[in-house]
Amino acid sequence: MMQLICPVIGWLIWLFFYLHWQLQLLWRRLHALVCRSCDYWQCDQRELFKRASHELEKLPQHLVLVIAPDERYVDAALLKNILSYALNIGIKYLSIYDTRTARTGHVELSKLCEPTKSRAMLWPPSKQKEQNGNCNGTRNGYAGNGLHPTQLQVYQIGHDDCHALIADVCRELYEQSAEAKQKLLQKRETLTDAISAGLNKRLEFAVPEPELGIVFAKQTCTYGLLPWHVRFTEFHTHHSGRYFGARTFLQVLYKYARCEQRWGK
Amino acid sequence: MSWVSDYQYTWLQRIAFQTLKLSGHVPYHIAFVMDGNRRFARSKQLDKIEGHSRGFSKLADVLRWCLDMGIREVTTFAFSIENFKRSSEEVNGLFNLAREKFTKLLAECNRLDEHGIRIRVIGHIELLPEDLQRLIATAMLRTENNNKLFLNVAFAYTSRDEITQAVESVLSQSDKDTDTLQPTDINERLLDACLYTRHSPPPDLVFRTSGETRLSDFLMWQLSTSVLYFTHVLWPQITIWNFLASILAYQRDRCHLQDYRNRSRLESKELAKAGEFYSGRVQNFLEKLDNSRRQLLIRMASN
Numbered sequence: 001m002m003q004l005i006c007p008v009i010g011w012l013i014w015l016f017f018y019l020h021w022q023l024q025l026l027w028r029r030l031h032a033l034v035c036r037s038c039d040y041w042q043c044d045q046r047e048l049f050k051r052a053s054h055e056l057e058k059l060p061q062h063l064v065l066v067i068a069p070d071e072r073y074v075d076a077a078l079l080k081n082i083l084s085y086a087l088n089i090g091i092k093y094l095s096i097y098d099t100r101t102a103r104t105g106h107v108e109l110s111k112l113c114e115p116t117k118s119r120a121m122l123w124p125p126s127k128q129k130e131q132n133g134n135c136n137g138t139r140n141g142y143a144g145n146g147l148h149p150t151q152l153q154v155y156q157i158g159h160d161d162c163h164a165l166i167a168d169v170c171r172e173l174y175e176q177s178a179e180a181k182q183k184l185l186q187k188r189e190t191l192t193d194a195i196s197a198g199l200n201k202r203l204e205f206a207v208p209e210p211e212l213g214i215v216f217a218k219q220t221c222t223y224g225l226l227p228w229h230v231r232f233t234e235f236h237t238h239h240s241g242r243y244f245g246a247r248t249f250l251q252v253l254y255k256y257a258r259c260e261q262r263w264g265k
Numbered sequence: 266m267s268w269v270s271d272y273q274y275t276w277l278q279r280i281a282f283q284t285l286k287l288s289g290h291v292p293y294h295i296a297f298v299m300d301g302n303r304r305f306a307r308s309k310q311l312d313k314i315e316g317h318s319r320g321f322s323k324l325a326d327v328l329r330w331c332l333d334m335g336i337r338e339v340t341t342f343a344f345s346i347e348n349f350k351r352s353s354e355e356v357n358g359l360f361n362l363a364r365e366k367f368t369k370l371l372a373e374c375n376r377l378d379e380h381g382i383r384i385r386v387i388g389h390i391e392l393l394p395e396d397l398q399r400l401i402a403t404a405m406l407r408t409e410n411n412n413k414l415f416l417n418v419a420f421a422y423t424s425r426d427e428i429t430q431a432v433e434s435v436l437s438q439s440d441k442d443t444d445t446l447q448p449t450d451i452n453e454r455l456l457d458a459c460l461y462t463r464h465s466p467p468p469d470l471v472f473r474t475s476g477e478t479r480l481s482d483f484l485m486w487q488l489s490t491s492v493l494y495f496t497h498v499l500w501p502q503i504t505i506w507n508f509l510a511s512i513l514a515y516q517r518d519r520c521h522l523q524d525y526r527n528r529s530r531l532e533s534k535e536l537a538k539a540g541e542f543y544s545g546r547v548q549n550f551l552e553k554l555d556n557s558r559r560q561l562l563i564r565m566a567s568n
Binding site: 002003005006007009010011013014017068069070099162163164166167169170171173174175181184185188191192195217218219220221222223224225227228230231232233234235236259263265 | 279280283284285286287288289347350351389423424425426428429430431432433435436437446448451452453455456457477478479480481482485486488489490491492493494495513514517518521522524525529
């Protein structure tokens with residue numbers, strides 16, 4: 001009897017899930033449309049950021065964005081907004097791990113930001129920075145002339161910067177002389193430090209490990225993001241199709257500020 | 266308290282259990298971050314160690330659910346290397362609890378054999394007290410022929426330490442060895458095969474309790490294609506409904522990840538081919554690695 005009833009219940013559950021998912025997506029898109037219109041008419045969000053920067057007890061220094069391979073709602077305009085929000089609230093470093101391909105919507109950051117001699121890019125680019133200094137901040141309801149006039153350091157993380165990079169460092173250490181290897185093998189901490197140094201050199205990362213990650217996807221997954229660096233990163237999933245505006249961004253930061261990091265203690 | 270409990274299901278639980286089992290994909294491998302034992306103890310005004318002990322009792326229930334669900338591999342995060350920073354009283358209390366549980370495990374090995382449970386402790390075991398090392402090594406060797414449910418207990422473990430250990434295994438290879446590894450053999454596929462979890466597939470689902478949404482340096486290398494499931498409930502308070510909710514969430518989310526997973530699997534295969542992973546040279550190296558790990562366990566067990 002159970003063999004007969006259970007698959008029928010299961011089938012009904014999946015039907016419910018499917019309908020729920022479709023209705024939820026429709027609701028999210030309608031909600032996004034309304035929010036976007038509200039943001040457009042509400043010109044100045046400086047107050048919002050000012051209040052948040054007073055209220056937030058801690059801020060991540062390094063924020064990482066993870067974009068799923070099938071994410072359709074994150075485009076260059078949204079990324080630009082996020083970069084501006086991060087700059088306005090006072091985040092210093094922002095990394096973007098976009099797992100999509102050019103065909104499925106991958107955003108090339110070098111087109112948005114100003115390249116530097118190192119791997120880090122700067123946001124806003126110098127030209128735009130000057131313009132922002134004079135504008136009245138009406139673009140998409142968000143002011144670029146916020147509380148923190150400095151530029152934001154932006155890094156684009158690729159698939160090759162993740163597991164493959166650790167293998168590259170291992171290969172580099174393996175090719176060292178026998179004496180150098182023996183030195184590394186004396187204590188595991190020495191080897192850990194050597195791997196960290198090798199990775200940071202290759203990533204050109206002179207920045208703290210990301211403290212907060214926002215995953216743009218239908219489900220929570222790291223997609224292999226920097227396995228060495230995100231061990232204590234707080235992940236927040238922003239479900240596909242939902243509107244992401246200044247308020248959403250600040251909500252994530254408020255949630256992060258409430259988290260207690262215990263570092264094993 | 267046994268390692269696998271005799272959980273009695275109600276009829277409703279039985280129906281829900283069978284429904285999920287028959288109508289969706291059951292994960293092969295689940296990893297649990299058993300967080301919230303101390304907060305549970307505080308909320309009930311209990312001693313911290315009592316909180317950890319209740320957490321272990323809950324693990325026995327969870328193992329029973331996993332066995333009945335048909336899950337083949339379970340990995341649990343029991344003690345992080347970072348946890349050595351806790352007070353010596355708590356660390357010693359945890360070690361005493363581990364001693365008690367592993368002694369009990371050795372006493373009830375027949376029951377584990379009956380269920381086909383193999384215990385593998387992953388982590389830097391040499392950091393633990395010698396008597397605990399002996400118990401752990403004995404338990405691992407005693408259950409090494411079982412193959413129905415693999416229980417990996419991460420003890421004195423961090424992912425960073427595990428990756429370092431994998432790199433260490435590659436670097437430790439003597440240049441005098443015949444058939445030494447070539448630099449071109451070293452890639453992520455080889456490092457993957459040098460991890461503590463080298464005989465386990467990556468977890469399909471990572472389940473963390475207590476509302477924290479970080480991974481705390483647990484299986485960072487392995488979980489790139491896993492569904493991450495976070496719940497607010499504290500580990501000792503977890504019920505079968507929380508467990509079933511996580512399975513349902515996995516069944517719902519896995520279809521979105523399937524393409525990415527297939528692509529990763531394909532890339533891994535291509536990498537294995539390009540790096541001559543299946544060559545005699547690399548396979549000999551891995552065989553030696555297995556032998557040296559087993560020899561270490563035998564040495565620990567006989568100490």
